[in-house]
Amino acid sequence: MNQLRQGETAVGIGDLAKEYGLTTRTLRYWEEVGIIESLQRQDGATREFTPYYFRRIKFILRLKELGLSIREMQDLYLAYGEAKSTERMIPRLIEILDQHTDKVDGKMAQLASLRKEIVEYRQKMLTRLAPEPY
Incomplete structure (x- = not known):
């Protein structure tokens, strides 16, 4: 082109x-x-x-x-360039997007776990600060 x-x-x-x-x-x-x-x-x-x-x-x-790397974009360009049609590029794009979805899901699970730990730690700190009852 x-x-x-x-x-x-x-x-x-x-x-x-x-x-x-x-x-x-x-x-x-x-x-x-x-x-x-x-x-x-x-x-x-x-x-x-x-x-x-x-x-x-x-x-x-x-x-x-969407988080694709230069390498992944090169792969897509090659797939498109070899066939000069989207029929070859689209399956590769779907494969790459599926991989990224899996990575995002993993990161979300890690973030959810981290959030839970932070909330629990915050609660512990609040408990320590609470005045002792007489």
């Missing part, structure tokens, strides 16, 4: 970064690790991106919110 279609205009890296509140450094890093691509550019030319990458970056940001 790093080709312009008829009627599309390319957007510079600075404008793309500004649109999503990112730094150009972040976008260059994402390009370096292979989760986005810019248009072919001449030596020294500014990186430019097709409208497809606006949608892709929105998707990447959503995946980051």
Whole structure:
């Protein structure tokens, strides 16, 4: 998708970064690790991106919110790139999301246990502070 279609205009890296509140450094890093691509550019030319990458970056940001790592995003990009269709990417995305759901469930159980311990400890401290009856 790093080709312009008829009627599309390319957007510079600075404008793309500004649109999503990112730094150009972040976008260059994402390009370096292979989760986005810019248009072919001449030596020294500014990186430019097709409208497809606006949608892709929105998707990447959503995946980051869900806790996916760069490595997992690379896996998804490879799965999509090999088949050039979502039929291959969606099962992998579901698998990754299932793994994250399990991790979140585990963390929630740990937090619930920690909360219980804190409440119990707080109660002990309140008991120690309570004035002794005469």
